Amino acid sequence: xxxxxxxxxxxxxxxxxxxxxxxxxxxxxxxxxxxxxxxxxxxxxxxxxxxxxxxxxxxxxxxxxxxxxxxxxxxxxxxxxxxxxxxxxxxxxxxxxxxxxxxxxxxxxxxxxxxxxxxxxxxxxxxxxxxxx
Amino acid sequence: xxxxxxxxxxxxxxxxxxxxxxxxxxxxxxxxxxxxxxxxxxxxxxxxxxxxxxxxxxxxxxxxxxxxxxxxxxxxxxxxxxxxxxxxxxxxxxxxxxxxxxxxxxxxxxxxxxxxxxxxxxxxxxxxxxxxx
Amino acid sequence: xxxxxxxxxxxxxxxxxxxxxxxxxxxxxxxxxxxxxxxxxxxxxxxxxxxxxxxxxxxxxxxxxxxxxxxxxxxxxxxxxxxxxxxxxxxxxxxxxxxxxxxxxxxxxxxxxxxxxxxxxxxxxxxxxxxxx
Amino acid sequence: xxxxxxxxxxxxxxxxxxxxxxxxxxxxxxxxxxxxxxxxxxxxxxxxxxxxxxxxxxxxxxxxxxxxxxxxxxxxxxxxxxxxxxxxxxxxxxxxxxxxxxxxxxxxxxxxxxxxxxxxxxxxxxxxxxxxx
Numbered sequence: 277x278x279x280x281x282x283x284x285x286x287x288x289x290x291x292x293x294x295x296x297x298x299x300x301x302x303x304x305x306x307x308x309x310x311x312x313x314x315x316x317x318x319x320x321x322x323x324x325x326x327x328x329x330x331x332x333x334x335x336x337x338x339x340x341x342x343x344x345x346x347x348x349x350x351x352x353x354x355x356x357x358x359x360x361x362x363x364x365x366x367x368x369x370x371x372x373x374x375x376x377x378x379x380x381x382x383x384x385x386x387x388x389x390x391x392x393x394x395x396x397x398x399x400x401x402x403x404x405x406x407x408x409x
Numbered sequence: 410x411x412x413x414x415x416x417x418x419x420x421x422x423x424x425x426x427x428x429x430x431x432x433x434x435x436x437x438x439x440x441x442x443x444x445x446x447x448x449x450x451x452x453x454x455x456x457x458x459x460x461x462x463x464x465x466x467x468x469x470x471x472x473x474x475x476x477x478x479x480x481x482x483x484x485x486x487x488x489x490x491x492x493x494x495x496x497x498x499x500x501x502x503x504x505x506x507x508x509x510x511x512x513x514x515x516x517x518x519x520x521x522x523x524x525x526x527x528x529x530x531x532x533x534x535x536x537x538x539x540x541x542x
Numbered sequence: 543x544x545x546x547x548x549x550x551x552x553x554x555x556x557x558x559x560x561x562x563x564x565x566x567x568x569x570x571x572x573x574x575x576x577x578x579x580x581x582x583x584x585x586x587x588x589x590x591x592x593x594x595x596x597x598x599x600x601x602x603x604x605x606x607x608x609x610x611x612x613x614x615x616x617x618x619x620x621x622x623x624x625x626x627x628x629x630x631x632x633x634x635x636x637x638x639x640x641x642x643x644x645x646x647x648x649x650x651x652x653x654x655x656x657x658x659x660x661x662x663x664x665x666x667x668x669x670x671x672x673x674x675x
Numbered sequence: 676x677x678x679x680x681x682x683x684x685x686x687x688x689x690x691x692x693x694x695x696x697x698x699x700x701x702x703x704x705x706x707x708x709x710x711x712x713x714x715x716x717x718x719x720x721x722x723x724x725x726x727x728x729x730x731x732x733x734x735x736x737x738x739x740x741x742x743x744x745x746x747x748x749x750x751x752x753x754x755x756x757x758x759x760x761x762x763x764x765x766x767x768x769x770x771x772x773x774x775x776x777x778x779x780x781x782x783x784x785x786x787x788x789x790x791x792x793x794x795x796x797x798x799x800x801x802x803x804x805x806x807x808x
Contacts (some may be wrong), residue, residue: 290457293448315426316465319474320542324423325486325535326463333458334451341452341743343534352451353628354648355492355621357756358799359774359783377760377796381647382620382671384760386798387418392536397538399785400757401798403621403669404479405648409453430676487781488802490623492667494643494650509665510627514780515753515804517627519665530653532626532667536754536802538781540617556723557715559692559714581692584733585740586808590689591752592731595726600717607718618762619718619724625754672803674721 291334294327298335303343306335306373306385312366322363328389330395332400336385340404341384348409354382355403367392373402381406424467427460431468438477439468439518445499453470455496461522462491465533468506469518473537476511481542487515487532488536500525516540558598560593564601572601572639572651578632588629592647593622594655598666601639602651606670614675616618620648633658639668647672676691690733693726697734702742703764705734705772705784711726711765721762731799734772735784739803747808752803753781764789772801 285304291298293317300307306362310331318324340351347407370390382403389398424431425522426451433440443449443464466486473484503523510517515536522531545572560582566573576582576597582588599619606617636656644652648669655664690697692716699706709715709730717723732752739750769789776783781802788797 289451290449290459291451294423294459298440307442313422316423317515318422318424319478320483322485324463324472325489326423326427326459329462329466329489329491330457333462337451337458345452350453351451352453352455352496353493355490355623355758356458356462357621357623357758357800358462358491359488359756359802361783362485376451376795379448384758384798396775399783399800401756401800404757408425469611488625488756490625490667490668490754492621492623492650492755509662517625529642532650534623534665534667536625544783555713555717556715556725557717558694560725562687580688582689584688584690584736585744586749586751588751590729591736591755592689592693592729595728595732595755595757596723597730599724603717603724611718616719618719618721619759621756621758622724622728623754623756624728626752629751 284310294330296334298304298329301338303339304375308335308371310369312364322365322367325360328360328398329356330363331369331371331389332356332358332387332402335387336402336404339373339385340383340406344406350407350409352405352407353402354405358398358400360398362395362397364391364397411539413459427463429464434471434475436472437508439472441468441504443502445497453472455498458493461493461531462489464502464504465489465491465520468504468520469535469537472508472518473516477539482539483542485538485540486535491533493531495528495530495532497524504520510522547581555593560596562600567608569603569605570641572605574601574637576635578630588631591626594626594664595622597635597637597655598622598624598653598668599665601637601653602668602670605641605651606649606672616673616675618671618673619668620671624664624666626664628661628663630657630663688704693729695733696729700737700740700741702772707734707770709768711763721764724759727759728755729798730768730770731755731757731786731801734770734786735801735803736773738774738784738803739782743805749806749808751804752801753804757797757799759797761794761796763790763796786795
């Protein structure tokens with residue numbers, strides 16, 4: 277992602293702030309996890325719903341950028357639809373993003389997140405726009 | 410929001426991490442803003458889409474909690490649909506959440522975010538679940 | 543909408559099937575209504591949720607086509623997010639679509655639907671793709 | 676679905692109008708198809724996006740009703756998020772709904788639709804509300 281290497285190499289961007297650990301990233305599949313800590317919680321002690329949305333967005337945008345950055349394009353999230361099936365309160369959030377559509381100007385990814393027991397807790401669909409910088 | 414006062418009073422939760430400043434919060438209307446900084450950016454220099462989703466979620470959940478916490482219920486985001494109309498790169502993200510539906514177990518909020526020029530940049534709809542703790 | 547005049551002038555398309563009456567249609571605002579009848583109901587007697595989604599889609603796509611058809615482009619729905627606040631059981635569904643974003647390849651519309659009493663019952667966001675035929 | 680048997684047995688409801696053929700329906704999985712015809716098209720000749728939303732809604736609501744109707748509850752769609760990956764122009768729309776979450780008051784289903792070649796064309800997420808009639 278040469279478009280903006282700073283945020284990826286020195287960890288100053290949002291993904292570093294909430295703690296995304298990327299374990300795999302291609303233009304078809306991206307995986308990562310986030311360790312739950314107090315800073316990611318909302319009232320009631322469960323993970324703040326915004327964290328799930330951020331993870332989904334990150335994997336979808338990075339997976340798209342894995343391909344389009346090479347031709348000088350920028351990947352920017354257009355629509356993010358995140359549904360929480362079971363709130364997560366502790367452990368890690370394990371996320372897997374699978375590309376479902378690859379168009380010229382829009383890509384669509386499905387992202388699923390599970391807790392440490394493997395229970396599916398969050399389902400997202402992220403539409404990514406491919407643009408000129 | 411007596412259910413989990415810690416994250417609201419001492420600023421240790423996710424809203425404090427990304428920097429939400431709440432300026433108004435009732436069960437009909439919630440407003441706040443976030444100052445853009447490098448930590449909130451993604452590749453390309455624009456604000457990470459996850460930040461918008463987090464703001465929308467926060468206002469909707471806090472607005473719901475403003476009412477239901479008093480009767481011992483917990484407000485948890487169920488579905489968050491965030492669409493980016495224009496990416497924001499600098500200044501502040503000004504967000505306004507308006508309650509559209511108040512049911513016994515689900516509330517629905519519309520959230521709009523503008524940049525410093527007043528341009529509508531993000532539109533969200535957040536469905537909040539009202540539960541027993 | 544010269545791209546496919548047949549479905550608009552002779553009423554053979556889907557909008558004619560479920561009974562959309564278009565009262566206004568520009569590239570900024572589109573309005574219409576549908577009279578509830580048994581054919582539009584689901585179990586329990588309320589209007590089938592698919593009807594609301596169809597109305598939202600129709601107004602957003604037609605509003606976009608009102609502009610892009612003139613330059614030989616086709617408007618096709620990309621993402622439709624419809625939330626039901628109060629199910630409608632009788633009377634008319636009154637819908638208003640307002641354009642929120644006009645990009646080169648994607649437009650975004652917000653659509654609201656009310657019942658005969660003026661109560662807001664449905665909120666939709668539709669992202670329309672502008673393509674070559 | 677004894678709550679409102681009329682619309683299911685004599686084919687007067689919306690699903691009959693657009694032509695849903697249900698091939699399987701349990702509280703975990705529901706399948707069906709719709710044959711494309713002129714009445715389901717929009718401008719440009721492709722299937723009207725509202726048809727996909729209706730199919731997704733129908734399978735999710737019927738799958739939920741398959742369980743909750745037995746205890747006198749009504750299943751009503753709350754949120755429907757439908758994304759079109761590839762518009763369909765002919766043949767059949769083959770839909771499969773898989774339950775992802777079963778709560779006391781809300782169920783969540785993922786619905787995928789393919790064309791006759793087996794290409795994934797539409798992805799939906801439908802949140803169904805379980806209510807007293």
